[in-house]
Amino acid sequence: MRTVEWNYATSQFQMIDQRLLPGEFKVAVFDDYQEVAQAITDMVVRGAPAIGAAAAFGLALAAQQSAAKDAANLRADLIAASDYLKEARPTAVNLAWALDRILGATADIQGGADDLREAVLAEAQKIADEDVEINKRMAAHGAALIDDGDTVIHHCNTGALATVDWGTALGVIRMAHEQGKNIHVLVDETRPRLQGARLTAWELTQYGVPFDIISDNAAGSFLSSDQVQKAFVGSDRTAANGDVANKIGTYMLALAAHDNDVPFYAVVPTSTIDLSLASGEMIPIEERDPAEVLDLTLLGRQVSPKGASARNPAFDITPNRLVTGIVTENGVVYPPYTDNLRKAVNVTTS
Numbered sequence: 001m002r003t004v005e006w007n008y009a010t011s012q013f014q015m016i017d018q019r020l021l022p023g024e025f026k027v028a029v030f031d032d033y034q035e036v037a038q039a040i041t042d043m044v045v046r047g048a049p050a051i052g053a054a055a056a057f058g059l060a061l062a063a064q065q066s067a068a069k070d071a072a073n074l075r076a077d078l079i080a081a082s083d084y085l086k087e088a089r090p091t092a093v094n095l096a097w098a099l100d101r102i103l104g105a106t107a108d109i110q111g112g113a114d115d116l117r118e119a120v121l122a123e124a125q126k127i128a129d130e131d132v133e134i135n136k137r138m139a140a141h142g143a144a145l146i147d148d149g150d151t152v153i154h155h156c157n158t159g160a161l162a163t164v165d166w167g168t169a170l171g172v173i174r175m176a177h178e179q180g181k182n183i184h185v186l187v188d189e190t191r192p193r194l195q196g197a198r199l200t201a202w203e204l205t206q207y208g209v210p211f212d213i214i215s216d217n218a219a220g221s222f223l224s225s226d227q228v229q230k231a232f233v234g235s236d237r238t239a240a241n242g243d244v245a246n247k248i249g250t251y252m253l254a255l256a257a258h259d260n261d262v263p264f265y266a267v268v269p270t271s272t273i274d275l276s277l278a279s280g281e282m283i284p285i286e287e288r289d290p291a292e293v294l295d296l297t298l299l300g301r302q303v304s305p306k307g308a309s310a311r312n313p314a315f316d317i318t319p320n321r322l323v324t325g326i327v328t329e330n331g332v333v334y335p336p337y338t339d340n341l342r343k344a345v346n347v348t349t350s
């Protein structure tokens with residue numbers, strides 16, 4: 001199944017519960033948009049494009065839940081639900097992007113409340129379907145950057161689970177493997193929630209791509225000893241100047257790659273590029289529960305002394321000077337990013 005999908009037989013929304021993988025494969029089913037928002041906050045679903053699609057289907061649930069009998073009242077309920085869903089996580093711009101796109105696309109719908117309900121679900125489905133198609137286009141552009149015999153380093157999880165299907169940076173790696181290139185992946189474990197060790201490793205096992213999990217703090221050592229040819233990461237929001245917000249630890253990886261002349265690529269659908277923000281400094285960085293750092297809850301035991309405090313920023317900003325290229329569905333974008341990213345985005349919107 002897809003990571004997130006609408007069940008047309010039951011008119012419910014369902015997604016893979018990523019908190020339980022790889023130990024358990026369970027599908028969580030939703031009737032209530034507020035529960036979808038909570039599931040995004042709790043990371044039942046995570047990864048920027050997957051969050052966007054989940055919010056889109058959440059809005060379709062809100063339309064279904066609303067008792068409004070005419071389109072005007074339903075629209076008011078949808079705007080309130082969209083505002084609510086937008087609060088679920090702050091960094092990934094895909095969340096607001098998907099909700100704004102649905103409200104925009106359905107603004108001029110003629111007819112009654114049920115016509116609007118149908119149009120909201122149709123647009124959410126379109127966002128989901130397009131995500132898969134866009135990821136495959138990015139994968140083709142990105143795979144051309146990978147040579148036979150390369151070892152590639154990867155951070156967090158950017159695969160099918162982080163999207164509706166296929167993935168961004170991990171989709172590039174999967175495509176290179178499917179093209180018959182002999183590649184190896186170093187999988188950053190990605191503290192504190194271990195998206196690399198749990199989710200990326202799970203996906204790569206299924207695709208048959210050879211990999212080794214490394215602790216995040218081993219990346220510099222591998223990069224400085226000629227054991228890595230390229231780095232590929234995703235992004236939760238990329239500013240107009242090419243600064244890349246991505247999972248915490250991406251910046252350190254980019255620094256180490258730069259110091260060792262290893263090309264560093266971000267794989268970013270245009271829905272993740274926020275041209276309204278001039279630079280990465282303006283991107284809101286989510287700070288999550290310190291317990292994620294202190295407790296190693298995934299292992300079921302506390303590792304820090306009782307009463308210890310922690311900070312837990314979930315993302316960091318990699319400045320554009322460390323980014324060799326940005327792979328989009330419209331091709332690979334190189335510096336100067338302020339001009340070239342705008343052109344790549346406008347291919348889609350014009």
Ligand code: MRU
Nearest residue numbers: 046047048156158162234235247
């Ligand atoms: O906190 P997460 O797991 O939602 O963070 C996900 C990432 O940082 C990914 O790299 C990012 O969403 C881009 S991948 C599609």
